[in-house]
Amino acid sequence: MLLAYPREFRFVYGSEMTQVFCDCYRDTNSRGRIVEFWVRVILDVIRTAPLERWETLRKGETMRNVKRDVLGFLACLAIIVLAVIPHRYMVTHGAGSMFLVGYALDAIISAGVVGNLIIFVLMMAMRRSTFRTALWSLLIVNGALLLIAILIGIRVGGFNFPAVVVSYIVSFLFWLAIHWIWSQSRTPAEPVA
Amino acid sequence: MPKERLEPEKLLPLTSSVFHILLALSDGDLHGYGIMQEVSEHTGGQIRLGPGTLYGAIKRLLANGLIVEVDERPDPELDDERRRYYRLTDFGQKVLKAEAQRISKLVSVAQQKRLLPKRT
Numbered sequence: 001m002l003l004a005y006p007r008e009f010r011f012v013y014g015s016e017m018t019q020v021f022c023d024c025y026r027d028t029n030s031r032g033r034i035v036e037f038w039v040r041v042i043l044d045v046i047r048t049a050p051l052e053r054w055e056t057l058r059k060g061e062t063m064r065n066v067k068r069d070v071l072g073f074l075a076c077l078a079i080i081v082l083a084v085i086p087h088r089y090m091v092t093h094g095a096g097s098m099f100l101v102g103y104a105l106d107a108i109i110s111a112g113v114v115g116n117l118i119i120f121v122l123m124m125a126m127r128r129s130t131f132r133t134a135l136w137s138l139l140i141v142n143g144a145l146l147l148i149a150i151l152i153g154i155r156v157g158g159f160n161f162p163a164v165v166v167s168y169i170v171s172f173l174f175w176l177a178i179h180w181i182w183s184q185s186r187t188p189a190e191p192v193a
Numbered sequence: 194m195p196k197e198r199l200e201p202e203k204l205l206p207l208t209s210s211v212f213h214i215l216l217a218l219s220d221g222d223l224h225g226y227g228i229m230q231e232v233s234e235h236t237g238g239q240i241r242l243g244p245g246t247l248y249g250a251i252k253r254l255l256a257n258g259l260i261v262e263v264d265e266r267p268d269p270e271l272d273d274e275r276r277r278y279y280r281l282t283d284f285g286q287k288v289l290k291a292e293a294q295r296i297s298k299l300v301s302v303a304q305q306k307r308l309l310p311k312r313t
Contacts, residue, residue, distance in 0.1 A: 005245070013248040016225055016277060020244045023226040044243025052249055 001041070004049035006056035069123060072182045076116045079178070083109050103163045107145070107171035115141040115175060134179035142172040201284070201291040204257065211250050213240055215259065215281060215289045222263055224276040225251070251279065259285035 002010055002017065021041070028037035087105040119137045146168040153159030207215070210232075217223060217231035229242050242250075254260045263280045281289070303309045 009248075009252070013252065015275065017244040017248055019273075019275065020225045020229065020247065024229070024244070040241060041243055044245045048243070048245030048249050052245075 001045050004045050005052050008056055009052050068182075069120065073116065073120050075182075076112060076178065080109055080112045080116075083112070100163055100167070103160070103167035104170045107142070107164075107167040108174055110145055111138065111142045111168070111171045112175060114145070119179070131180055131183035134183070135176060138172055138175050138179070142168045142175075199257070199284075201288040204259075204288050205292055205295055207288070207292045208250075209240065210242055210246050211254065212289075212292055214242075214247070214250055214254065215285060215292075218260060218279060218281040219286070219289060222265070222278045222280045224278050226276075228279070254279075254285070258282055259288055 002014055005014075024041075025034075025037065028034060083105050087102065087109060090102045090105070115134075115138045118141060119134050122133050122137065146165065149164050149168075150159075150161070153161070153164065213232040213236065214228055216235065217228045220231075223231060225244075225247055229247060233241050251260070255262065259282060260279045261282055263278045266274075266276075266278055300309060304311050
């Protein structure tokens with residue numbers, strides 16, 4: 001339950017809170033009121049953890065990173081929109097000579113939408129390192145989408161296996177490069193002493 | 194950063210949990226669990242602070258200079274040295290008094306309106 005509180009708060013009060021929790025548990029258990037104890041503790045976490053998280057967010061470094069994250073999110077959206085325009089053109093005009101580019105754009109759009117959404121939700125909830133979160137999320141998302149594409153391709157037929165594999169590798173490297181550039185501009189959050 | 198120059202009245206009204214924590218510390222230094230027990234005792238079990246409420250309030254009280262963390266402990270031999278003790282500062286005492294006076298005035302108003310019996 002301590003994980004519900006921000007890292008800085010846990011760093012300063014985590015061990016004390018655990019000790020107080022154990023003291024209370026021992027005391028309440030000896031009086032046979034364990035259900036009441038758990039209800040009280042859970043309600044306490046629900047009430048106080050969002051307050052502490054909000055207070056941490058309001059602090060300088062973290063807030064600056066939140067603003068940067070929101071800007072990054074908007075930049076990713078812009079990239080996806082820019083990729084959709086030539087993709088739609090190729091689909092409607094059947095641009096055969098640009099077929100492999102179409103595959104790559106397809107992968108960049110689908111992995112961009114799903115992957116970036118997961119990355120932003122994880123980052124907002126856990127305040128973890130941007131690049132490591134992005135690396136694993138993009139790897140899993142691109143891998144999963146590639147698997148889905150292969151399964152659909154096998155069923156439907158006329159499937160260009162090498163083009164799809166290459167397109168998802170391109171998509172993974174493309175989004176990873178974007179997130180690497182972005183992670184270089186982030187300010188590390190300082191623990192509150 | 195302690196805000197010693199701040200007027201005590203500027204921090205009023207205190208929340209119920211903060212008032213009870215300061216009240217518990219007015220008798221002497223206490224650790225977190227000690228504060229919880231004291232609050233539960235002097236409210237007849239009506240207010241039971243959870244760990245999140247307690248340490249959230251302690252964090253803000255420390256930041257406002259109403260309490261400080263102390264190294265001395267009342268009984269070092271019997272006590273767990275991992276526990277942190279907290280002490281009411283002079284500024285904290287002033288804020289507590291100001292809040293008690295504010296509540297006292299409210300009680301007077303309630304007595305005038307015959308919502309409460311007058312003290313003899």
